[in-house]
Amino acid sequence: MQLVNKVRSFLVDQNYYIDIYENNIHIFHYIDIMKLQNEEIILQMDGFRLILTGENFRVKRLENREILVSGLLKNIVFER
Amino acid sequence: MKRFIWIEVEAYEPSKVLLKLFKQNINVLDVQYLKHGLRFQMDASQVKKLKKIVGYRFRKIHESGIYAFFDYFKQKWLIFAGLILFCFFLFLLSHIMVSVQVIHSNKEIRELVTKALDQYGIRKLTLKKDFGEISQIKEQILKDFPDQLEWLEIEVSGMKYVVRIEERIITKQEPKKERCHLIATKSGIVKKMIFSVGDAKVAVNDFVKEGDILVSGELIANEVVTGNVCATGEVFGEVWYTTNVSIPLNYEEKEETGKVRYNLEWSKGSLNHLIFRPRLKNYVDEKKELFSLFGIPISFVKQKEVNVTPKVYTEEEALEKALQLVDEKFNMKLSEKEEILSKNVLKKQVNNSTMEVEVFVSIIEQISGQVEFQENKEEG
Numbered sequence: 418m419q420l421v422n423k424v425r426s427f428l429v430d431q432n433y434y435i436d437i438y439e440n441n442i443h444i445f446h447y448i449d450i451m452k453l454q455n456e457e458i459i460l461q462m463d464g465f466r467l468i469l470t471g472e473n474f475r476v477k478r479l480e481n482r483e484i485l486v487s488g489l490l491k492n493i494v495f496e497r
Numbered sequence: 498m499k500r501f502i503w504i505e506v507e508a509y510e511p512s513k514v515l516l517k518l519f520k521q522n523i524n525v526l527d528v529q530y531l532k533h534g535l536r537f538q539m540d541a542s543q544v545k546k547l548k549k550i551v552g553y554r555f556r557k558i559h560e561s562g563i564y565a566f567f568d569y570f571k572q573k574w575l576i577f578a579g580l581i582l583f584c585f586f587l588f589l590l591s592h593i594m595v596s597v598q599v600i601h602s603n604k605e606i607r608e609l610v611t612k613a614l615d616q617y618g619i620r621k622l623t624l625k626k627d628f629g630e631i632s633q634i635k636e637q638i639l640k641d642f643p644d645q646l647e648w649l650e651i652e653v654s655g656m657k658y659v660v661r662i663e664e665r666i667i668t669k670q671e672p673k674k675e676r677c678h679l680i681a682t683k684s685g686i687v688k689k690m691i692f693s694v695g696d697a698k699v700a701v702n703d704f705v706k707e708g709d710i711l712v713s714g715e716l717i718a719n720e721v722v723t724g725n726v727c728a729t730g731e732v733f734g735e736v737w738y739t740t741n742v743s744i745p746l747n748y749e750e751k752e753e754t755g756k757v758r759y760n761l762e763w764s765k766g767s768l769n770h771l772i773f774r775p776r777l778k779n780y781v782d783e784k785k786e787l788f789s790l791f792g793i794p795i796s797f798v799k800q801k802e803v804n805v806t807p808k809v810y811t812e813e814e815a816l817e818k819a820l821q822l823v824d825e826k827f828n829m830k831l832s833e834k835e836e837i838l839s840k841n842v843l844k845k846q847v848n849n850s851t852m853e854v855e856v857f858v859s860i861i862e863q864i865s866g867q868v869e870f871q872e873n874k875e876e877g
Contacts, residue, residue: 450519453512476515480524 422482432463437493441477442469442486450484458486468494500541501526503558507534514553521546592625596657596792606664609645613638619651619658621792655789674869677727679712681705682866685734689861692730705734711865725872732865735838737857740826742819744852746810751781756802761787764794777802812852816845819854827858835862 422445436443444460444467451459451466453476458469474488508514514535518525523546525537538561547555560568570577597619599607617634619626626634631651639646648663679695684706687699695712699705712728761772762784780800787795810818820840827837837860844855 450516453516455512475528475530476512476525477528478526479515479519479528480526481522 435467435493437490440487440489442488442490444484444486446482447484455488460484464497466496468492468496470494498562500564501538501561502541502544502564503536503538503561504547505531505534505536505556505558506553508553509533511535514550517550517553521549523547590656594619594621594623594625594653594656594658595789596621597660598657599660599662601662601664603664606645606662609642610638610649610660610662613641614651614658614660619660625653657789657792674727674867676714676725676872677867677869678710678714679728679730679732679865680868681707681709681711681732681734681864683707683734683736683862683864685736685864687711687732687734687864689733690730692728692732694726695728695730699732705864714870727867727869729867730865731834731863733834733861734864735859735861736864737859738827739843739855739857740823742822742826742854742856744810744815744819744822744854746815746847746850746852748808748810750806750808751779751803752806753781754802754804758800758802760798760800762796762798763790764796769796771798775800779803779805809850810852812845812847815852816842816854819852820856823856823858827860831860831862835860 431446433444433446435445447460447462447467449461451461455474456470456472458474460467460469469486469490469492471491472489474486476484477487478485506514511530511534515525515528523539523543525539527538529536536558541560541564544557559565597611597614599610599614601607601610614620614634617637619631619634631653635649635651639649643665644667645665646662647665650661652659652661679692685704687701687703687705690697690699690701690711692712695714696716698710698713705711711732712730714726714728715722716724716726756777758776758780760775762769763772764770777800780802782801783799784796785799787797789795820842823840824837831837837858839859841857842854843857844853846853
């Protein structure tokens with residue numbers, strides 16, 4: 418996975434990126450988890466806070482700089 | 498290769514556990530939400546970090562990938578060990594030969610072949626040889642003993658070798674006799690003469706004594722010996738014997754009732770032992786060998802119940818039985834051309850429920866035999 422991340426960071430010159438699928442949200446390069454609940458997840462990103470609100474959030478994968486969450490996403494806020 | 502393990506933890510608020518895992522820098526994969534907790538996969542090298550999380554009891558469920566198999570093997574080693582032992586035992590049962598049975602009436606031949614087989618590795622408690630090896634050994638033994646063995650077959654029957662042999666009988670051609678008489682081997686009355694060469698000295702219905710010349714090898718013309726031949730033929734005569742037969746008057750008559758019970762039997766040498774207690778009081782049995790376990794034959798026994806009735810022969814019946822026995826006794830010795838002419842009871846006596854019978858038997862049998870003689874050379 419580390420190798421994939423390195424390749425990704427080489428190819429994609431971004432501090433972070435967020436993938437939103439039908440029922441999944443995949444976030445790379447978060448710094449900290451501020452809140453982790455079924456209806457709301459708040460992540461500290463580089464220079465802003467990412468606030469996800471929705472229903473039935475469930476963490477599927479939780480790694481150092483990567484988080485995969487399933488659930489119904491209703492709203493996404495970039496708080497600077 | 499990274500080693501992952503499955504962990505289960507009880508928690509009413511799973512997100513709190515996840516946050517604590519995050520704080521400890523523990524990466525979790527394949528997170529599953531249970532009714533009262535979580536199940537997830539994590540790197541086995543990070544397990545120690547779980548101890549730092551207070552308030553939750555993390556339980557290792559199982560390993561993942563190939564390690565899961567190793568873990569399972571470690572838990573169930575007794576079953577695996579048993580399975581391996583069972584396979585090993587099965588291999589032994591199917592590949593170890595427990596006896597070598599050499600079938601032949603001649604003890605010397607049996608010993609000779611047993612020794613040769615032993616030399617080539619066919620002996621008890623050894624691994625079973627394959628078909629090719631057995632064929633080679635057969636050929637080699639036949640080559641080693643060309644004068645003694647005609648044919649040899651090594652059969653694998655369950656856990657034993659069954660060796661059948663045909664002995665080579667080299668018949669030495671008897672040197673052709675030049676001068677011989679046919680003489681009487683027994684005293685009797687000549688009844689039939691069949692000869693191709695020679696000069697008959699007796700006629701049918703003549704009484705001859707043992708040693709008398711029946712057919713002479715000297716050819717005589719005008720009272721002068723003109724030539725010598727080997728008299729060839731057969732002379733049959735009536736000869737007489739007296740024989741004694743003893744018949745017990747009491748006997749048992751067995752009648753089958755139709756009731757049948759089954760049993761198993763093992764044998765050691767000439768002794769047979771029933772495995773289950775027989776449930777019938779009086780029975781006759783039929784046996785069929787099922788298999789041989791380490792050289793001990795196990796047989797299936799069909800026991801048929803019989804009613805045993807004690808009976809006594811009448812004098813006439815006993816006499817008839819005695820004459821039958823006489824017939825059997827003489828017929829065993831007689832050839833096709835020989836026969837019993839008559840039987841007469843000389844004496845009968847009943848002693849302690851036994852009848853003693855003396856029988857006079859008249860038989861037509863061959864009474865001739867060839868004897869060589871020296872040529873009479875007249876001097877002058």
